[in-house]
Amino acid sequence: MSYTLPPLPYAYDALEPAISAQIMTLHHSKHHQTYVNNLNAALAAQATATSANDVPAAVANLQAIKFNGGGHINHSLFWQNLSPPGSNSATSAANLGKAIAAAWGSQDAFQDAFSKTLLGLQGSGWGWLVKHTVTGQLSIVTTKDQDPVAADEVPIFGVDMWEHAYYLQYLNSKPDYVKNIWTVINWKVAEERFNGGRGDAFKVLRAQLS
């Protein structure tokens, strides 16, 4: 069994003008593909170390699984929680919208808080809206590098804040990327994830095993 790159649910240029076709092409066909390749290699190395009862090798390999597995998980979730501009407005997320209003007061206040969190990230990482599995409550979290969200969180949507996600188009104007990302958030997928559990959010990964 190995993982394969999931196809994008839209064309490379479908997110323009928010995200250029050049960025989407490189991001999906090069960056995400590399995470998939390196994840498969790391999993194979883990199997070898495990069958050889080589615990030091198995432990030394864990970070490669976490980083590349995280890269595969995060990007798979990201592509699905984006959609062409104007195709999915926030008003289409009824239950999620209510929970957001309850937590932040309004959709605008939530988006301001989320944007501020994205811009406060130091280095490479992701911003997420998550639902806690125990309390059902929402919060905004960040994860560094390719760390995935915590095991007690359901990812509702994520935004990639690595420089490769915006630099060719926005250069150092990170606030403009953050402003425009709101035009391509897929609120229909966000609503589905909010109504479901972790298994529902991650089903895209199981679909890419062959």
Next chain:
Amino acid sequence: MIFNMSATILRASATRSALRAAASSAPKRAGLAGASFVRGKATLPDLPYDYGALEPAISGQIMELHHSKHHNTYVTSYNNFSEQMASAQSAQDIAAQIALQPLINFHGGGHVNHSLFWENLAPKSQGGGEPPSGQLSKKIDESFGSLEEFQKKMNAALAGIQGSGWAWLVQDTQTGNIGIKTYANQDAVVGQFRPILGIDAWEHAYYLQYQNRKAEYFSAIWDIINWKTAEKRLK
């Protein structure tokens, strides 16, 4: 591609000190104790070469953005958070000081790292790429076998950085030995280790020119390494 760099020229000023914090811009203290925290500000150092001078290893467009935008943002943010830190100290607000520490670390580190980086690069016409000599050359041969082996190890360290960060040739201040260390984000080489030679592995350092082919950036940068600067940093 996005704008034309070729006409942009930036000459070094007479002052080339990497870090000019606490420069002459402000009086140290004015008035009564506790009443004022006027202090010298960090300033963006001039590059010791033109923006286009490191081509083809690093494009003029990258150099201009990297220096005039990215580095400059670290400088202004560091000054901003330093002022807030001074206020928190004068108010004896420990929680605020702790909350500001990561911001000082990040932006101050960004300023220190980039200042060292510009100076350990040089155009070929100014000696860029000429191999090290003397004590540093000897230490590299002793520790890594050869300069080529060292470069291979350094490139492997750079390629292995997960996320944003830097790789450094460092000197252990306790033993005097040299070695390769990577640092996350803008963590600076301070404390036990002394920075000798740093390479920026953030995507903004190469992406406009190399995109996802970062190994090509790591291999090209050796043509513009200023080993003379590195030698001077070794003690």
